Amino acid sequence: AADSVATSDFLTLxxxxxxxxxxxxxxxxxxxxxxxxxxxxxxxxKAGIALLFGLAGETNATGDDQKKLDVLSNDIxxxxxxxxxxxxxxVSEENEEPIIIDPAHAGRFCVAFxxxxxxxxxxxxxxxxxxxxxxxxxxTGFATVDDILRTGNDLIVAGYCMYGAATELVITFKNQGxxxxxxxxxxxxxxxxxxxxTFPEDGGKKIYSCNEGNSSNWDPAIKASVEYxxxxxxxxxxxxxxxxxxxxxxxxxxxxIYLYPADAKSKNGKLRVLYEGFPMAMIVEQAGGxxxxxLFKGTIQRLLDLxxxxxxxxxxxxxxxxxxxxxxxxxxxxLGLAA
Ligand code: P6P
Numbered sequence: 311a312a313d314s315v316a317t318s319d320f321l322t323l324x325x326x327x328x329x330x331x332x333x334x335x336x337x338x339x340x341x342x343x344x345x346x347x348x349x350x351x352x353x354x355x356k357a358g359i360a361l362l363f364g365l366a367g368e369t370n371a372t373g374d375d376q377k378k379l380d381v382l383s384n385d386i387x388x389x390x391x392x393x394x395x396x397x398x399x400x401v402s403e404e405n406e407e408p409i410i411i412d413p414a415h416a417g418r419f420c421v422a423f424x425x426x427x428x429x430x431x432x433x434x435x436x437x438x439x440x441x442x443x444x445x446x447x448x449x450t451g452f453a454t455v456d457d458i459l460r461t462g463n464d465l466i467v468a469g470y471c472m473y474g475a476a477t478e479l480v481i482t483f484k485n486q487g488x489x490x491x492x493x494x495x496x497x498x499x500x501x502x503x504x505x506x507x508t509f510p511e512d513g514g515k516k517i518y519s520c521n522e523g524n525s526s527n528w529d530p531a532i533k534a535s536v537e538y539x540x541x542x543x544x545x546x547x548x549x550x551x552x553x554x555x556x557x558x559x560x561x562x563x564x565x566x567i568y569l570y571p572a573d574a575k576s577k578n579g580k581l582r583v584l585y586e587g588f589p590m591a592m593i594v595e596q597a598g599g600x601x602x603x604x605l606f607k608g609t610i611q612r613l614l615d616l617x618x619x620x621x622x623x624x625x626x627x628x629x630x631x632x633x634x635x636x637x638x639x640x641x642x643x644x645l646g647l648a649a
Pocket of ligand 1: 427428429430521552553554555557580581
């Protein structure tokens, strides 16, 4: 067994990176990211004992009340990424402004991250996660926010770390497929467990995942789609954790669809393009799924094709296996809402 002390050949994240990209600077960046994930996992595991539950008494860029763990995890990611010497620009959900790294300590990469997504769940011990996307800078002189305000198609790495029963890192390098790593706390290493993770061929389990509390404000196509999932002798199961990493991880592994659509109150939806929509869309597409905004700004919009103009911009998110996402998109056409 891979966890027996007799093991002598460990496929760690670092080894996988060197096998895949042979890019030393990228290996250092991902080593820093995995350290930050391990430190965040430890803080979440010890929160109850270390009195880390509860509010920090501040609010973040989104206006959310920051939890102590939000602030701590954000500081962990900013410090490890800055000190890695591999980053030029950082964007965090918790920071109003982008962080431009001092050119004397800067590197090639720009990282957008949500350090502790779903943290409203943390005080009741429901799983949360970190979501991140990595660009290679394009500027030659001083790095600017334009190095990260780019189409999702320019991402070179996307990933999330789920702080659940196990601490699991899911990562994809562009066109290299989706890979899963599980933290072995006794080694402090992320050990490779699955290669080329893909959606179940037939769309998998019939599960739909959305906050139906918003349903009165949905557009007719979303309403019709969810009614379709609920109808018939074998309706879909409803599963909604309220933590994007948990809901998307289950959708990729079991099948089904996750939706956070635009609605009458939130014309651009709730989720953020740079550190929620784009990374999850890249992972879902690399796993053979579909990631769309649905009808957005007058057209049926593939999520990765968006070009954000501000770092906390929002977008609708409809992602999952082809069977279910295509069903939703077909409703727009059926109802004459899109060509
Ligand atoms: P709602 C958590 O705040 C988050 O950003 C995602 O992790 C999650 O999917 C969504 O918002 C939950 O939002 O409105 O259903 O509580």
